[in-house]
Amino acid sequence: MSTTALGPALASKRVLICVGSGGVGKTTVAATLALRAAVEGRSSLVCTIDPAKRLANSLGLKALGNAEAEVPASVLEPMGVSPKASLHAMMLDMKATWDDLITRVAPPEQRERILANRFYQSLSTALAGSQEYIAMEKVWELRRRDDYELIVLDTPPTAHAMDFLDAPNRVLDFLDNEAAKWLLTPALKAGKVGLSLFNLGGSYVTRALAKFTGAEMLQELSNFMLAMSSMNEGFRERARGVRALLEDARTGFVLVTSPSPERLDEAIQFHALMKQNRMDVLALVVNRVHPLPAPSLWDEAATLAPGRRTKVEETLRELRVLAEQDLRGIAQLKDACPGTPIIQVPRFGLDVHDLTALWNTGRYLLGDDVLA
Amino acid sequence: MTPEGAIPTVRRSFFMAGLLDKRLWIVSGKGGVGKSTIAAALALRSARAGRRTLVCEVNTQERISGLLERPPAGPDVKRLEENLWAVDVRPQEAMREYGIMVLRFETLYKTVFENRLVRYFLRFVPSLQELVLLGKIMFHLQEKLPDGRWRYDTVVLDAPATGHAISFLSVPQVLLQTLPPGPMTREALKMRDLLVDPAVTAAVLVALPEEMPVNEAVELHAALKDKVRIRTHAAVLNQSFPERFTDGDLEALAGHPELQRVAQAHHDRAALAVLAGTKLERNLHAPVYAVPRLFVPRFGRDAVEQVMGHLEPLVTGET
Structure with a gap:
């Protein structure tokens, strides 16, 4: 259960x-x-x-x-x-x-x-x-x-x-974006495949963008958009x-x-x-x-031979630091995610x-x- | 022997130059292994060596400034302390800087880049985002002061986690293979040349002494070598447990089953660290530096300084 x-x-x-x-x-x-x-x-x-x-x-x-x-x-x-x-x-x-x-x-x-x-x-x-x-x-x-x-x-x-x-x-x-529709519509109307972004009239924006990405990149992108539109x-x-x-x-x-x-x-x-x-x-x-670590472990560790006791106590101390860190984190999580x-x-x-x-x-x- | 002495630290069979001989230090590894801590410690050490150091995070919740107990740096380079600067490289800001650089004028940038149609396109241009992010980092690597010296002697890159790191760092390579020559490939070529130059760039792979993080470091190493041609300079085995209990100790604890379990768990974790160190060394053919797990209530600047101490041989190359 x-x-x-x-x-x-x-x-x-x-x-x-x-x-x-x-x-x-x-x-x-x-x-x-x-x-x-x-x-x-x-x-x-x-x-x-x-x-x-x-x-x-x-x-x-x-x-x-x-x-x-x-x-x-x-x-x-x-x-x-x-x-x-x-x-x-x-x-x-x-x-x-x-x-x-x-x-x-x-x-x-x-x-x-x-x-x-x-x-x-x-x-x-x-x-x-x-x-x-x-x-x-x-x-x-x-x-x-x-x-x-x-x-x-x-x-x-x-x-x-x-x-x-x-x-x-x-x-x-991506599929519904108005920008894409606006771009694609003239080409779709004209029944053209190979739409060119430069159909936009070689506008300033397009030219500047081409300077940034290269013109072939834009051409390829428009081809892709067109192909994608077939399966929208x-x-x-x-x-x-x-x-x-x-x-x-x-x-x-x-x-x-x-x-x-x-x-x-x-x-x-x-x-x-x-x-x-x-x-x-x-x-x-x-x-x-x-x-x-349970408190009883500390008492038990105290009964060990000195060398071993040191090692065990060191380990328990480390575990306590880690456990206390985790406890604080979990308390914080509880406060932040009530319910x-x-x-x-x-x-x-x-x-x-x-x-x-x-x-x-x-x-x-x-x-x-x-x-x- | 001190506990630290028992950790498999530097294997002397490898002779390596220290990181201080390189200018671009790339830190990566699986998510959650402590990349940012290691990057922060390395950056702090570089700054202490008197190098003007820039530490870059990539579009993430900034962690390094916090670890060093300084206010967040944000998307513009900000001075944290003497010789140490930080920046969180973010796509929008990086794109803007790159755009202005290409188009020369801010007003031009606004006309073009703040156009809705253009913004839409830019999201889909393959790898453009990575290119401008990496571009900004490479720009700072080559930036000079008026007197001709490097603005930053060392650039520490807290790179994304494994899978993302591979695609991030291989962007110049991929662009060169797929794009017709143009403005993007010109940038890509410059970046690629710096990344693959072993005199400039060194990759430091971070892992924990556990199966998955070690496997990822090995995969990352192979991908960097084959796809990006970046050499692994060293690995850091973070949060290692030093050996403490001998077999004799474990036997002697037979009468205390609970304590024996505690000791055995510690012993197992230490054994895992040795195993992980060996596997990394064998597969990476590079030295492995262990950083012990720190038991501090709060992981802040003091802890970063302790980590830094353990990375000394990695930074200086002296064993």
Whole structure:
């Protein structure tokens, strides 16, 4: 039985999205949630971005690819657990997923032109938010296919929280922008392909811009805009679907952070933005918390031989500094995010990539174990 | 032996020039490994060596000025203390500076760049944003004082995390391969030449003694070498735990299971640091400098100065 906010979420949500800064353990949390949901009877998929190779190995998979693979139930045997439903895992390849999307929505005669265009390359790889967008778009696609009761998404490391939340809007903005329409309309009316920006009459602005980027660049951009316009409708419909999915009542967000001060600042900021955007933050997971050493340990250490006593006491002192730092950070987080449950996961001895460690993480996420 | 003495610090099998011989110090690594702390410590050390030093952050929540307990620098270069300046390079401001440089006049810039249509386009020009960000940093690297000396002897770049760092630093290369010759490629060529010059540029990769950060440092090293042609000067293994408990200690604690767990956890973390150091050294073919985890209630200037002390051999090249 779960005592945290994540228990009911695992039982009822269709999509869980793990968000947070890089290096806080989002992938671990995402994999753990999918694992627990499968164990408890809901078929689940974890969609990761860049997992440790050992994570794939520990799930009994040679490697994670862009296609979903079933995690063999046998990997859970050592823990005495037999999952009641299937668990799948995949690793999202951003570029391949963008290419799939274009192949799906572009008219056949335009496909190659778009895929080869430099601006498409930029849109699919470099544009801020495009990675976040394609990850969400993939989840939307998977959700529509309805093969899994629960999809858990591990999100790309985001430099700016808004990139993620804003991604569908940016794509819609890209498609709907008035400037683009204004540019394209004369060419579309004239039925011309190869629209030239210089149709604008070689205006001063255009010439100055060409001085900045080079004229060929502008020509290529206008070609791209024209090609894109051929698939606007399909694209737009999907982007609207993605935006709706972010706000869906059966989609929930899990904000993951570590207790270090700079990560906590980012988490607080992220939390505020998500609330503003009416997104359902189910829980704040503080990962790798240092537990405070029990006071009795100090008494016990005092009975050791002098040399060992010094070493042990030094270690306890260090652990106390770390634990107190974490406690202060968590108190600050509580104040800054009232109403959002905070779940603490302790730092485990070694790196968390094997299944036992995932399992232990799950016990804290769902409240079977609680950090004192 | 002091605890610090037990950390795998400098391996003497590598002879390296110190960072002080280079002008552009690029610090990168996985998110959360303490890049900004290392960049702040290196910049402080350079300033202490009497070098006029500029430390650049790239479009981020500024951290370095805070670590050094100074007010935020913002998008314009600001003096933090003697010999030390800081700037947070942001796209909009950098674009404006670049635009004015190309178009020569501010009013011209306004007419062109504040045009809505143009702004819209600029967002989609491949790599333009990275180009102007990197461009601003490279501009400061080449900036001279009226008397002909460099305005900044050292430029420390607190670069984005791994994936973003690779795309950021390979922008000149990518532009040169894909763009027809024009104003952007001229800029790109100048930048590329400085980045790949080992007499000018040195990359310092930061990792923690854990699997993922070490793997990322190895990937970053390979990508920098192959795609950008920047050589890894050294790696910093941040937040290392020095060895403290011997096997004998652990055995002797058998009667105290709780304490044994505490000691074992420490021992494991120290073992991880050794393992990580070896893996980095083997894959990077560069020296690895360990910075011990600091146990301070608040990580501020004092802590940065301590980190700086541990980086001394990296900076001076003296072991």
